[in-house]
Amino acid sequence: MDDRLPYNEIIDVCLLAGKIMLQNGAETSRVEDTMVRIAAAFGCGDSHSFSTPTGIIFSLDGMHPASKLIRVSQRSTDLHKVTLVNSISRSISSKEMTPEEAYLQLKQIEKAGMGYPMWVQVFAAFISSGCFLIMFQGQWNDFIWSCIAGGMGFSCLFYLHRLLEVRFFAEFIASLVVGLAAMFFVQIGVGSHLDTIIIGAVMPLVPGLLITNAARDLIAGHLVSGLSKGVDAGLTALAIGAGISAAFVFL
């Protein structure tokens, strides 16, 4: 390693890229791989990265060994940002960017808002609930009621996520709302099948990203993150189940 390399900046770029990816729903194997690649493209061939769902340790070896730790507590899902960081790492690999440029662009990505506005996401949950109802052999006259219950549940989750620190509680309340709404529609006689309406409406809450990422991390040999993401997905599923069962208690 030679002395002219800006070690501190390289570490910062790598950590920022890793942090954005980890916060927005990338697999830890991808996070580590990207960080090591970026460092290698800037001329630090000897670097190590260790990331778990809650933090990243990154170190450069050689003449000037240095390492930094970053803690990641807030997590959400924004795959658009993951894609953007991925393409930045590609252009760094083909030597089109200096560390300063990359750092500025990453900062912009970090600050950017969600890919889709709130109402579009709620509408997506609304439509997908109805579609899942049809996929699970529901009847077309239940379509709109499943849509409404799913949309209500998802918007509840959206607001409670901002309001509450405890994620599982937000999921619990959201599925409780779904269950109560579905029961209400069946009670007043507009909906016909309670079970299929609830199943369709609960699907937008399912932790799909966690499940796939847990599986992919386990395949890649990242046992710590794979298991912890699996537990996370399990707890979410449990919260949803508890919410639905709580709705049955009201019946």
Added chain:
Amino acid sequence: MMIAQLITSFIASAAFGVIFNVPKNSLLQCGFVGMLGWILYFFLVENEINSIIATLAAAFIVAVISQYFAKRYKTPITIFNVSGIIPLVPGGLSYDAMKHFVGNDFYVAVQLAAKVFMLAGAIAMGLIFAEVMNQLVTKYNRRKVRLKS
């Protein structure tokens, strides 16, 4: 019947892409992956093949196509995987299990829960098989290139 399934699974998968903030130009591909996986699962189950095998096959196909799309469009594979896997998640069965647990009917509930667990495992195994196959193919191709040069 089949057409309704095709359309709804397409829309549901693409809508899930929106929920996970997938880039706008990948939404159609997301819907396509989800539709293909679901239709394979649906077809197999309709023909009275065990739902665990059907889930395994569908998850495998979803992962293979996701890998192809990820390479072709140079995006992370998770984007396509997620929207394809979602329809296969045993939501209805886990709901049934939960309902029986609440009704204190533990005998049926545990049976259903075990099946949910098996289905979740089948999804993971489908992803794993696809990954292994992908690695084998890339290694084979690399070796062929090396032998030629």
